[in-house]
Amino acid sequence: MTLWVAVLAGCALAYLTKLAGHLVPAAKLEGRRMRRVTGLLPVALLTSLVVVQTFAASGGGLSVDARVFGLGAAVLALVLRAPFIVVVVVGAAVAAGLRALGWS
Amino acid sequence: MQPAAGEAGGAATGGLDARTRTAVLRQAWSVGIATGAYGISFGALGVASGLDVWQTCALSLLMFTGGSQFAFVGVIGAGGTGVAAIATATLLGVRNGLYGLQVSEFLHDRGWQRGVAAHLTIDESTAVGIAQPTVRASQVGFWQTGIAVFIFWNLFTLAGALLGNALGDPRRWGLDAAAAAAFVALLWPRLRSRDAAATAAAAVVLTVVVAPWAPAGIPVLVAALAAVAVGLLPPTPSPSPAPSPSFPPAEIDVARTTRRAFGSQRQSRGRATPMEPEERPNAEASADEEHPR
Incomplete structure (x- = not known):
C-alpha cells in the first residue's frame, strides 16, 4: 500500500465516522457500557502512543534516550498549565538540547 | 425554546442578539486561533515522520481531527504499516461519531450542509456548540468554531510542514520527543x-x-x-460528580482557552434555557473547573 492510499483511506474512514454520528438517530444511542468503552478509547490509545513515541527503539524493542527527558519536561509544562504549543516546544527543546550536548 | 432552528442553519449568525453574537464569535474564533496554532507542530511532525508536504496537508484538510492525525503520522514514523496507521487513527476518531450524535440534536442542517457539518465535527466545535445557552447560539458556535479551526489548522499545518522540511534531521531538533509531548498533552486533560x-x-x-x-x-x-x-467493568465510584468519560468533551477547556487567547475576561454563560438539563452541569464543570487533581 502506498502512503498516499493509506492517507486517503484514513481520511475517508475519519469522515465516515463523523458522518455516521450525524445520520444515526439519537434514539439508537449505544448502551451505557459501550459508551464507556468508546469514551476511554482515546485514553488507552494516547497513553500507548506516548509510551511508543518515547521508548521505541529504531531497530525494534524499547530503549531509553533523550526523549524520556523531553517527555518529563513536557509533563512538567502541563503541570504548570502551559498551552499545547508550549508543551510541544519544551519537549522538543529539552531532547534537542541534550543531544546537542552529546547525550544520545 | 423553539427558535427558528431549521431556517437559519449553517454558519450565518442571524437570529442572535448583538451581545450574544459577539460573545459566541469571540469564543469561536479565539478557540480556532489557539487550536489552529498547534497545527504547526503537526505539520513539522508530519514531514519528520516521512510524509511529504502534500500528504501532511491532505491529512489536515481531509482527516481534520488532530488526535487521529498525530496518531497516523506517529505510527508511520515509528515504521508501522499503513493499515496500522489507519486503524489507530480510526479508533481515535470514534469519539467524533459520538460528537456527531450530540451536535446533530441542535444543528438541524440538511443536505450538503449536513455533510459539511459532519466534516467540522471535532473536539473544539462540539465543545463550543454544547456550551451555548440556546439552540441558535449552539448552531452558530459549532459552525464558527469549526470554520475557524479549519482555516487556521490548515494554514499552520502548511507552515509547519514547510518548516519541518527545511529543518533536516528531525532527531537533531527533538521532533521525535515533540511527538511524545504532543500525545501526552492530548492525553493530559482526559x-x-x-x-x-x-x-x-x-x-x-x-x-x-x-x-x-x-x-x-x-x-x-x-x-x-x-x-x-x-x-x-462495573463503574467505580468517582470522586468527582461528573464521571462520564470525556463526554461532553472534557479535553478542550473552552473557557480557559478563551481566557488564554483574550486575557482574563470570562464568557457569560446563560443558564435560563438549558438544552439538556442533565448534561449542562457536566459542560459547566468541564469548561470552568480548574484542574481538580
Missing part, C-alpha cells in the same frame, strides 16, 4: 476520572509487554483493549 487513570495504567502495561515482540503500530492497537477491559 486523565481526570479514576476509570481513565486505570485505563492509562493498563495501556502502559500492555504496550510495554507487547512492544518488544510485535511490529510497529500493533502495540497501540493492543492497548485499545485496556479501554474495553475498564469500560466493561
Whole structure:
C-alpha cells in the first residue's frame, strides 16, 4: 500500500465516522457500557502512543534516550498549565538540547 | 425554546442578539486561533515522520481531527504499516461519531450542509456548540468554531510542514520527543476520572509487554483493549460528580482557552434555557473547573 492510499483511506474512514454520528438517530444511542468503552478509547490509545513515541527503539524493542527527558519536561509544562504549543516546544527543546550536548 | 432552528442553519449568525453574537464569535474564533496554532507542530511532525508536504496537508484538510492525525503520522514514523496507521487513527476518531450524535440534536442542517457539518465535527466545535445557552447560539458556535479551526489548522499545518522540511534531521531538533509531548498533552486533560487513570495504567502495561515482540503500530492497537477491559467493568465510584468519560468533551477547556487567547475576561454563560438539563452541569464543570487533581 502506498502512503498516499493509506492517507486517503484514513481520511475517508475519519469522515465516515463523523458522518455516521450525524445520520444515526439519537434514539439508537449505544448502551451505557459501550459508551464507556468508546469514551476511554482515546485514553488507552494516547497513553500507548506516548509510551511508543518515547521508548521505541529504531531497530525494534524499547530503549531509553533523550526523549524520556523531553517527555518529563513536557509533563512538567502541563503541570504548570502551559498551552499545547508550549508543551510541544519544551519537549522538543529539552531532547534537542541534550543531544546537542552529546547525550544520545 | 423553539427558535427558528431549521431556517437559519449553517454558519450565518442571524437570529442572535448583538451581545450574544459577539460573545459566541469571540469564543469561536479565539478557540480556532489557539487550536489552529498547534497545527504547526503537526505539520513539522508530519514531514519528520516521512510524509511529504502534500500528504501532511491532505491529512489536515481531509482527516481534520488532530488526535487521529498525530496518531497516523506517529505510527508511520515509528515504521508501522499503513493499515496500522489507519486503524489507530480510526479508533481515535470514534469519539467524533459520538460528537456527531450530540451536535446533530441542535444543528438541524440538511443536505450538503449536513455533510459539511459532519466534516467540522471535532473536539473544539462540539465543545463550543454544547456550551451555548440556546439552540441558535449552539448552531452558530459549532459552525464558527469549526470554520475557524479549519482555516487556521490548515494554514499552520502548511507552515509547519514547510518548516519541518527545511529543518533536516528531525532527531537533531527533538521532533521525535515533540511527538511524545504532543500525545501526552492530548492525553493530559482526559486523565481526570479514576476509570481513565486505570485505563492509562493498563495501556502502559500492555504496550510495554507487547512492544518488544510485535511490529510497529500493533502495540497501540493492543492497548485499545485496556479501554474495553475498564469500560466493561462495573463503574467505580468517582470522586468527582461528573464521571462520564470525556463526554461532553472534557479535553478542550473552552473557557480557559478563551481566557488564554483574550486575557482574563470570562464568557457569560446563560443558564435560563438549558438544552439538556442533565448534561449542562457536566459542560459547566468541564469548561470552568480548574484542574481538580
